[in-house]
Structure formats: C-alpha cells, structure tokens
Amino acid sequence: MKSHAAFVYGDELMQYKLGDDHPFNPIRVKMTEELLRAVGNLSSEEILKPRVADDTEILAAHSVDYVNFIKSLNTIEADEDRLYGYGLSEEETPVFANMHEAAKIVCGATLTAAEAVMNGTVKHALNLSGGLHHALYGKASGFCVYNDAVVAIRSILKQYDIKILYVDTDAHHGDGVQWAFYEDLNVCTLSIHETGRYLFPGTGGITERGAGQGLNFSFNLPVDAFTEDDSWMECYEQAFLRVAESFRPDLILTQNGADGHYYDPLTHLYLTMDTYRKIPLLAHRLAHEYCDGRWVALGGGGYDLARVVPRAWAQIWFAMTEFTPSDNRLPLKWTEKWQKYTTQTIPTFWNDPHDLYEPIPRKEEIEYKNASTLRNALYILGGEEIGNRFRRN
Amino acid sequence: MLVREMIDPPKAVVTVTAQQTVSDAICLMNEHKIRHLPVVDKDGFLIGIVSDRDLRDASPSVLENQAGSRHDYPIMEIMTKHVITGTPDDFIEDIAALFHEFRISCLPILSEGKLYAMITNSDLLNMFMHITGANEPSSHIELKLEKHGKSLYGALRILEQMHIGFSNVLMYKGIHQDCNRLVIRSNTMKPDRLAAELRKEGYEVLWPQEKQ
Numbered sequence: 001m002k003s004h005a006a007f008v009y010g011d012e013l014m015q016y017k018l019g020d021d022h023p024f025n026p027i028r029v030k031m032t033e034e035l036l037r038a039v040g041n042l043s044s045e046e047i048l049k050p051r052v053a054d055d056t057e058i059l060a061a062h063s064v065d066y067v068n069f070i071k072s073l074n075t076i077e078a079d080e081d082r083l084y085g086y087g088l089s090e091e092e093t094p095v096f097a098n099m100h101e102a103a104k105i106v107c108g109a110t111l112t113a114a115e116a117v118m119n120g121t122v123k124h125a126l127n128l129s130g131g132l133h134h135a136l137y138g139k140a141s142g143f144c145v146y147n148d149a150v151v152a153i154r155s156i157l158k159q160y161d162i163k164i165l166y167v168d169t170d171a172h173h174g175d176g177v178q179w180a181f182y183e184d185l186n187v188c189t190l191s192i193h194e195t196g197r198y199l200f201p202g203t204g205g206i207t208e209r210g211a212g213q214g215l216n217f218s219f220n221l222p223v224d225a226f227t228e229d230d231s232w233m234e235c236y237e238q239a240f241l242r243v244a245e246s247f248r249p250d251l252i253l254t255q256n257g258a259d260g261h262y263y264d265p266l267t268h269l270y271l272t273m274d275t276y277r278k279i280p281l282l283a284h285r286l287a288h289e290y291c292d293g294r295w296v297a298l299g300g301g302g303y304d305l306a307r308v309v310p311r312a313w314a315q316i317w318f319a320m321t322e323f324t325p326s327d328n329r330l331p332l333k334w335t336e337k338w339q340k341y342t343t344q345t346i347p348t349f350w351n352d353p354h355d356l357y358e359p360i361p362r363k364e365e366i367e368y369k370n371a372s373t374l375r376n377a378l379y380i381l382g383g384e385e386i387g388n389r390f391r392r393n
Numbered sequence: 394m395l396v397r398e399m400i401d402p403p404k405a406v407v408t409v410t411a412q413q414t415v416s417d418a419i420c421l422m423n424e425h426k427i428r429h430l431p432v433v434d435k436d437g438f439l440i441g442i443v444s445d446r447d448l449r450d451a452s453p454s455v456l457e458n459q460a461g462s463r464h465d466y467p468i469m470e471i472m473t474k475h476v477i478t479g480t481p482d483d484f485i486e487d488i489a490a491l492f493h494e495f496r497i498s499c500l501p502i503l504s505e506g507k508l509y510a511m512i513t514n515s516d517l518l519n520m521f522m523h524i525t526g527a528n529e530p531s532s533h534i535e536l537k538l539e540k541h542g543k544s545l546y547g548a549l550r551i552l553e554q555m556h557i558g559f560s561n562v563l564m565y566k567g568i569h570q571d572c573n574r575l576v577i578r579s580n581t582m583k584p585d586r587l588a589a590e591l592r593k594e595g596y597e598v599l600w601p602q603e604k605q
Contacts, residue, residue, distance in 0.1 A: 197484050205487060207494035224482070368505060369482040376477055376491065 004293070005320040006048040006116045008109045008127040009033050013050060015102035016129065016145075018094055023266065023303040024143040029128045031310040031338055032317075038331035039314070041323050048116060048125070050109030053151060058107060060154035061147050061180065063138040070145060071100045087139035103145040106130055110148035113296050114156055117251070123293035124284070124320040128313050131255040131300030133174040134201060142172065142200060149253060149298060150180040153187055156251070165190070165249035167240060169279050170257025170300040171267040173204030173220070177255070183212040188219070188247045192236050194260070194269050195222035206377040216380050219243055223370045225268035226360045229275045231367040232260070235374045237282060244286050246381050250294065252287045256280065257300030258312035262357050264304050270360065272352040276312035280319035295320070306342040311350060325350060396488060396502055396512065397481035399520055403502075403510040408433045409468055411440060415451050416464035418443055429499040429511065432472045437507045441472035444499070478503050479512070489517055526561025531578035534587060535600040538564075538573040543596050545575060551590055557581050574599075 014026045036042035058067055069086050072078070073095050080089075088095055096102070106129050113125035133149060134142030153164055166181075168174030168191040181187035196202040210218035221235050244252075258276060260269035280297065287295035297316050302309040311330070318324065328349050335346050360366070409418050409430050418430055422445055432441040451471045452464065477495050479488050479502045491500060492514055502510040522528050536548060545564060552559060561578040579587060588598045 195484075195487075197487070205490055207490045209494070222487075365480075365482050369480045372478060372480045372483070372503070379475070379477060379495075382475070 003043075003046045003321060004123040005046065005317070006113065006122040006125040007033070007036070007042055007046050007317060008048045008050050008113045008125060008129075010049050010109075012105050013109060013129040015098060016106050017102070018096055018143060022094070022143075024301075025305055026129060028302060028305055028309040028313070029299065031305070032128055032313040034337070035310045035314050035330070035334050036317055038334040039325050041314075041317065041321060041325070048112055050105060050112045050127070050129075052101075053104045053107035053111055053146075055104075057111065057151055057155055058104060058146055060158075061137070061150040062135075066138045067100075070103070070140075073099055074101075085139070087136070087141045093140045093143050093145070099145060103132075106132060107146050107148040107151040110152040110296075110298060111155055113298075114152040114253075117294050117296050118156055118160060124287070124295045124297070126297045126316055126320060128256075128299035128316075131170070131257060131298035133168060133170060133177050133255050133257075133300060134172070135176045136179065141176065143301075144176065147176045147180065149177050149255060152296070153177075153181070153253065157186060160250075162186070162250035163188070163247065164251045164253060165244060165247055166253045166255070167283065168192070168255040168257075168300075169236065169260070170255055171260040171264065171269055172199060172257065172301060173201055173222070174255055175201050175203050178204075178208065178218055178220075181214065182210055182218060183214040185213045185217050187214075188217045188243065188249065190219040190221075190239060190243050192221040192223060192232070192239060194227075194267050195224060197222075198225050199267060206373060209380065217247075219377060221374060221377050223269070223373065224366045226270050226362065226366055227370060228270045228360060228363065228366075229272055231370045232269065232271055232275055233278060234367075235370055236279065238374055239378060240282055240286065242378055242381055244290055249290055251291055252283060252295045254280070254283045254295070254297045255300045256297055256313065256316055258302035258309045259300070261302075261304060261308040261312065262352075263307050264302070266301075266303050270357060272356055273311060273315075274351065277315045277318075277351070280316040284319040284322075304344075306338060306344045306346050310338075311347070394485050394520075395481065396479060396483050396485060396510070399485055400502075400510050400512070400516075406431060406508050406511050408508065409443070410434070411467065411469035411472065413468050414464060415448055415466045415468065415471065418468055419448050419452070419464075422448070429513070431501050431508055431511060432468055433508060439476065439478065439501055439503055439506065439508055441468075441474045442476050442499075442501060443468055443472045447471050447473070476501060480504065481509055485517070485520060488512065492517065524561075525563055525576070526578035529560055529578065531560050532581055532584040533600055534577040534579050534584055534591075535598070536575040536577075536591065537567070537597040537599055538575055539597075540572065543594070547594070548575060548577070548591065548596060551594060552577070552579065552587065555587060555590060557587055 109127045110130040113127040116122050116125045130148040132144035135144035135147035164187045166189045171194050173193045174191040178189045196204050204220045260271040262270045407425050428445040430443050498514045500512045558580040559577050563576045588601050
C-alpha cells in the first residue's frame with residue numbers, strides 16, 4: 001500500500017439501510033468517498049475492501065439469543081412485542097431486508113480497518129460506515145444493530161495484549177461501547193456529547209466512571225445544549241489530552257459522528273466545520289505521540305446528509321493523509337452531482353460562514369457550566385486547585 | 394429543574410478566609426449551625442472547603458492537656474483544596490448524582506469562580522419532598538399501571554371529568570420494573586369516590602384501599 005492510511009469502502013456497505021426516509025443513511029459514506037476522489041485526495045490503491053465479520057466475532061459482542069433473533073428476521077415475521085423487546089421498532093430502528101448480513105458487513109469493515117492498523121499495513125484506517133455505538137449486548141438501539149467498535153476491540157484484544165483508548169465525539173453518548181468495557185481496564189472510553197438531560201440515550205453523566213477493575217477507565221463529558229465551537233473544543237482537547245496522558249494507549253479508536261453541527265436536525269450543540277476540522281487533527285497528533293500512529297477512525301451519527309456529513313468526514317481523511325485542499329471551494333462536479341438529489345443547498349466552501357447562526361445569548365453561562373463539568377469529569381486524574389482556573393481577567 | 398431555580402434567591406453564604414484559624418471556624422459553625430465552610434480569597438473566589446470533621450481532626454482530644462492546643466492553626470493548613478463544585482445551570486438530578494458518587498454532603502455552587510450558594514444533602518431531600526408534593530395539602534392516589542394496560546392519560550381524564558384538580562403527578566418504575574407506579578396528589582379530601590371511579594374503569598388502585 002502506497003499510503004500509510006487506508007479507506008475502507010465497498011458498495012456492499014450501502015446495504016445497512018434503515019429506509020429511504022430514515023435519517024441514518026449510508027449514502028453519506030458514498031458521498032464522502034466521491035468527494036475525496038473529486039478533490040484528488042483518494043486513490044484506488046488506498047481503498048481497502050471490507051471483509052464480512054463471522055458469527056463468532058459478532059457473538060463476542062452480543063448475546064446468542066439476540067443474534068439468533070436478528071438472523072431469524074430474514075425468514076420469520078416477529079410480533080411487535082418481541083421486536084420491541086429487542087430494541088426494534090418502525091419509528092426508530094426498523095427491521096430491513098438482510099439486516100443480519102448488512103450489519104455483519106459493517107462490523108467486517110471495522111475489523112478490516114483495525115486489522116490493517118494492527119498488522120502494520122497502515123498507520124491509520126478509516127471506516128465511515130462504522131461507529132454504531134448504541135447497539136447493546138442484547139438489543140438494538142438508536143439505529144444500531146451490531147456494535148462494530150465492540151466487535152473490533154474484542155477481536156484485537158484476543159490477539160494483542162494492548163491498551164485501547166476509545167474516543168467518541170458523536171453528539172450522542174457512546175453508551176454501547178462504554179457498557180461493553182465498563183469493567184475492563186484495558187479499554188478506556190471517553191465520550192463527549194450533548195447532555196443526556198436533553199438528548200438520547202440519557203446516559204453519559206460524569207459519575208459513570210467504570211466499575212470493578214475498570215473503575216476510572218470511563219470518562220464522560222456531557223456538555224450543554226448551545227455549547228458552540230470554542231467551549232466544545234476546550235472540553236474535547238483538555239479531556240483527550242489528559243486522559244491519553246494518564247492512560248497511555250497503544251491504539252486510539254475514534255467514533256466520529258458528525259451530528260453536533262448547527263445544521264443537524266436531531267441535536268442542539270451548534271458546532272461548525274471549524275470543530276470538525278480540528279477533531280481529527282488532535283486524534284492524529286495523539287496517535288503519533290502515544291501509539292506509533294495507530295489510529296482507527298469510524299463514522300457514526302450525522303443527519304444533515306448534504307450540507308454537513310461529507311464535508312465533516314472528509315476532514316478525517318485529510319488529517320490521516322496530512323492534506324489540505326488547495327481550493328477553499330468544494331469541487332464543482334461533486335456539488336453538481338449531489339445537488340440533484342437534495343432540496344437543500346450544498347455549501348460552496350469547505351468552511352462555514354462566520355454568521356452561520358444568530359449569537360447565543362447565554363454563551364457565558366454555558367461556557368462556564370461546561371468548564372465546571374470538565375473539571376468534575378477529570379477530578380480523579382487529580383488536578384489544579386480551584387480558584388485560579390476559574391479566575392478571569 | 395436547574396440549581397438556580399431551586400435556590401431562588403440564593404441565601405447569603407457564611408465563609409472563612411484561609412488566614413482565619415481553626416477556632417474561628419469552629420465558632421462560625423456553631424453560631425450558624427452548619428457543618429461546612431467554604432474558604433474564599435479577598436475577591437470572593439473559592440479556594441477550598443473545611444468540614445466539621447476536618448476541624449475535629451485538627452482539634453486536640455478532650456482527654457489531653459489543653460495547653461498543647463492548635464486552635465490557632467490557620468485554615469489554609471487543613472482545608473481541602475481540590476473541591477467538587479457545581480454551577481447555577483446544573484440540573485438538580487446531576488447534582489444529586491455528584492453527592493452520591495463522590496460521597497459528599499455539601500456542594501459549593503460557583504458562578505464565574507465566585508461563591509453563589511452552598512447546597513447540602515438536606516436541601517436535596519427537601520427538594521425531593523417538594524417534587525413528590527408531599528408537603529402540600531392533598532390526597533394521595535396511587536395506581537399500578539401494567540405495561541400494556543391502562544394509561545396515564547386515561548387516569549387524568551377521569552380526574553378532569555370529575556372536576557378534581559391535582560397538584561402533583563409522579564410516575565416511576567416499580568422496584569421490579571414490571572409495571573409503573575403512578576402517584577397523583579389530588580386536591581380532594583374525599584378521594585374515595587375518585588378511587589371507586591378509577592376501579593370501575595379498570596384501574597388497579599393501590600391507595601386509597603377499599604374498605605372491607
């Protein structure tokens with residue numbers, strides 16, 4: 001492989017589709033792949049074809065009972081009560097054709113990325129179809145059927161004696177991954193998300209710190225609605241830096257949901273492309289600082305398909321390949337193609353305008369509350385004395 | 394509910410400075426009947442906290458000769474400097490989790506670094522009482538709602554039809570999680586006719602109980 005980074009992609013990943021009108025749409029991955037090619041930053045040699053996960057690998061993350069039920073949906077129509085019990089419902093996570101197989105392809109793609117990094121083929125690997133972080137041990141949740149990150153981490157830990165840092169910047173709490181490794185001291189999870197007081201799934205408070213041997217190996221930063229770029233970045237940077245410094249990972253796995261953007265219909269964080277440009281840069285830096293470059297990045301949420309997700313996800317690949325587009329405008333042929341499929345206007349530029357939205361009136365209070373949350377969340381890492389930190393000139 | 398809504402307006406907070414002594418702090422605690430004192434600098438910024446236990450640990454035993462008393466010790470030497478704090482914009486449910494997780498019984502609330510209020514565990518218990526509506530004149534109606542059975546909406550409609558008001562509604566999962574408990578604080582002194590109507594409509598009424 002010519003590059004030191006791999007982009008996992010194949011059209012079969014489009015099979016994980018919850019419905020035409022469902023907000024979680026795999027077309028985002030295809031749009032991003034085409035955008036990167038259009039800008040001349042992705043070549044066929046850098047593409048890795050995803051393998052399919054086998055049932056044993058899925059069963060390392062999910063109960064036999066649940067996996068059997070998902071499999072059975074190919075042939076049997078289950079009643080509403082049973083579906084509901086397994087986290088499936090028409091409105092949220094509906095049953096779709098070949099769900100078991102499609103979800104196995106997504107897990108396989110994440111395994112492909114993780115294996116390429118672990119066996120030294122590449123330093124960094126990106127699977128944008130992955131990051132299904134809500135899937136739980138015995139049930140589907142929040143558009144996620146099988147938890148590809150848990151499947152991949154379990155598979156790596158079976159082969160290598162290493163420490164893995166999982167960092168989740170989706171606007172929603174990375175609950176499925178957190179609970180899977182809640183008592184595990186080899187996997188440290190850090191999730192920064194819009195507070196569960198407002199947003200699904202409701203968990204991710206700072207007091208969820210792990211249990212048993214895994215106590216103090218789970219970190220959560222629930223930030224307020226209307227957080228905006230500056231305060232969000234302050235929380236992300238401080239938390240990521242200090243957790244990495246104390247945990248000293250051998251591999252960094254990031255979940256890069258792009259649903260915290262101002263345009264996102266489901267959340268209220270008011271982030272802009274500025275944040276989405278900086279998120280992967282820090283992951284890249286710390287992967288080199290602690291892990292000899294080993295970094296696996298996944299996709300996740302992101303429900304403004306045309307205006308946000310491809311632009312935001314392209315930034316991850318830019319960070320992996322240390323690339324900066326020479327033109328501040330998106331490639332015209334890409335924009336023209338995808339504009340036909342959407343009623344929203346695809347932006348002209350990579351970055352957002354400075355007047356994207358009206359200023360938030362409670363900005364100072366929100367920043368102050370987030371700084372307090374950050375301090376309490378990192379309390380166990382020891383730290384500065386109060387007073388000075390909060391003193392403002 | 395946010396902290397700033399729970400303590401509106403905030404009460405004045407009793408504080409000490411780091412230079413004051415252990416005996417000053419003991420006097421202040423006794424005078425105001427409190428068990429925690431925030432330590433602030435001259436500009437009102439929080440720099441630490443002392444509890445009655447810190448002060449007891451720093452006091453000589455009653456069995457010893459009082460001559461060796463260290464009551465003149467400055468607070469700076471014994472205060473806790475690494476303090477868990479909250480802000481006026483925190484949700485009270487999040488604050489409650491902090492009390493539980495960090496096993497503390499008092500939380501300084503800071504606004505821009507300055508002390509805004511002190512919240513104690515009894516403030517939280519008081520708020521819990523308020524939320525249950527148990528401190529207002531009203532009658533307790535308690536129903537058991539099975540998973541696919543009668544609804545909250547249906548129960549409240551019966552109250553409306555009978556022109557019975559209510560001050561609180563609290564629904565929570567039963568201990569065994571198999572059903573929901575619905576507690577209504579109704580504004581009636583005669584809840585029996587309401588209970589009878591609810592039973593007639595098929596509700597399982599846990600309280601008031603039927604007279605034998």
